[in-house]
Amino acid sequence: MSEADAETVEGTPGRTEVWIEKYRPQRLADIKGHEDIVPRLQRYVERNDLPHLMFAGPAGTGKTASAQAIAREVYGDDWRENFLELNASDQRGIDVVRDRIKDFARSSFGGYDHRIIFLDEADALTSDAQSALRRTMEQFSNNTRFILSCNYSSQIIDPIQSRCAVFRFTELADGAVETQIREIADVEGITVTDDGIAALVYAANGDMRKAINALQAAAVMGETVDEETVFTITATARPEEVEAMVDHAIGGDFTAARAALEDLLTDRGLAGGDVIDQLHRSAWEFEISEQATVRLLERLGEVDYRITEGANERLQLEAMLASLALEKE
Known part of the structure; x- marks a missing residue:
């Protein structure tokens, strides 16, 4: 979308506008993905x-x-x-x-x-x-x-x-989200690093509103939007952090796995549902065996159901890691 098109949206000019409205597609041809x-x-x-x-x-x-x-x-x-x-x-x-x-x-x-x-x-x-x-x-x-x-x-x-x-309507492809982010960044005069773009796409998970909101929130933190800023703003764990937690559990080191979970829930502020979503999204990208991936998905399904029914999030996630660690023995 051009800068002229962006200014046709009603609202206060400049960065004080809500970008999801400022850059809402005006015509069908503007809709991406x-x-x-x-x-x-x-x-x-x-x-x-x-x-x-x-x-x-x-x-x-x-x-x-x-x-x-x-x-x-x-x-x-x-x-x-x-x-x-x-x-x-x-x-x-x-x-x-x-x-x-x-x-x-x-x-x-x-x-x-x-x-x-x-x-x-x-x-x-x-x-x-x-x-x-x-x-x-x-x-x-x-x-x-x-x-x-x-x-x-x-x-x-x-x-x-x-x-x-x-x-x-399916979840938007990563390419469509990336294209929109880059267009908005160009119009707003924001510098976004390549790893920042990748982090925004990952955090959005096919949700264009979430991507644009995250970009606007990250833009006020400094002149450059990078990976660290995006993951902090969106309260999203890096994929490698989630993978490390799973690796510890599957490797039989429950103590290290529990410490990684504690960091995500307490220090990083993620909700139990967020951890489950990220585990599910990344399960087949982990460098673990297919058998281990199947076991992980089986445990995730059970934990997700129990949390939905009202069970304690932390207890269920720790139990999932413990069951993965026990299977190593």
Whole structure:
């Protein structure tokens, strides 16, 4: 994105802006990492034949940005008047959401065939609420298009899925995240080292919002963004630190493995879930045997389940390391 494009976003000029909004894609062509999805959405816009849409996938992969980009391309400068964004899981209930949808759909259109309603977190709705939403979609299908966003499409009832064209957003590739980081760094005049870029990509794990937020946070720490700054800002352990902990355990040195875990949890401030996520992401990259990797993944699955059920994080992680160390004997 050019510097001129960045300045079209509303807000206070300069570094005080929230970069995830300042550099939010303005058009579908600006969205990175979804070369199979963007052309199909552009085709809908070009033909002026927009169906109900469902965007499913992890956070920070471009679902909301795509919905807003569609609205900008369909309505131009009038997009805010013809685009309603709602959180479908609003604690006030689906009745409030339906009332707002009805009011929006019944209001003036200003020469457009339809308006767009974007429902975020649609998978958090109960089955009854989704049934009510389905009826609302039917009632206003002549002048309203719905875009539903969710993390898991399997949590959406079949009658709604069958009414939507489903697009599955995957975690962004490292190359797409790196390209966006470098573009923002150039516009903002930030020096980012190669190892800093690699650390940002690793910490983001396919989440563009997380990468941009980390870059902005690291940029205020000094003139140069490097690996050390990124790992400190994001409270992320270096891959080699996590690997060393596993190596100690698999090698039978439980004391050293426990000390490494203690450093991650206490000194570095990582949560137990963060440690599990990093172990899972890096498991096949460790320089350990395939058999040891399989054992590690088996233990990770068990620990993750127990922590999810409310077990003590530290105790479960120590038990995992102990079981790996015992198998060496």
